[in-house]
Amino acid sequence: MISRTLFTDVLMIAFLVALQIFVLNRITLFGKYTPVLYPVFVMFYPFFRNKxxxxxxxxxLGxxxxAFLYTWGINAFATTIIAYFRTLIFRTSTDTSTDFFSFQSLQWMQFLFFIGSSIFVHQLLVQYIEFFKFSRFLEIFLNVLATSAISFIFILMYALAFRIKQRI
Known part of the structure; x- marks a missing residue:
């Protein structure tokens, strides 16, 4: 089991912010889509810790x-919302009713659905608040799908590299 303290959590946040701002935001796929990795902190934070x-x-984190992207709280809102509803997203993706949550007990499809739905909700909030025009609904929705798919691949690589499913 991973021993995490507030200090290690703050270090993880600093690492993810630096990685997102200085590396991933410089990558644009297909000319306009940027992968998002920082929500892994929210997705894989231990369930038994202080809510x-x-x-x-x-x-x-958001x-x-x-602060670096000058987006006036959009990422803070989206990150806090997926943190607040993480248990609901987990229960929906695993169809469990118990109070004990563990990534080890998940099947791979449930694990992938949890990652996919979390990043989709995050990107949906970020994109719609950023553009906030219902006339561009289809364009924004396609942007959300593409960014979510690209971010899903990066988050899955992160989870496999650090063996998230086996450790938490």
Whole structure:
């Protein structure tokens, strides 16, 4: 089991913000899609930890991204929302009713559905708040799908590299 403290959580946030801002935001696929990796902190944060600390750290993660991108709280809002509804997304993707949550007990399809639905909700919130025009509904929705698919691949590579499913 991973031993995590507030200090290691803050270091993880700093690492993810630096990786997102200085590496991933410089990558544009197909000319306009940027992979998003920082929500892995929210997705793979241990379920048994303090929920208020988790929400505060998720908010700070999004706020740090907003500070570098000058997006005025869009990422902070989206990251906090997926942090708040993470348990609901997990229960929906695993169709479980127990209070014990573990990535080890998930089948691969459930694990992939959890990652996919989390990143989709995050990107949906970010894109619609950023553009906020219903006249561009289809364009924004296609942008959300493409960015979610690209981010899904990056997050899956992260999960496989760090063996998230086996460790948490």
């Amino acid at each position: 208020f600390q988790f929400l505060a750290l998720s908010f700070l 706020l740090a991204i907003d």
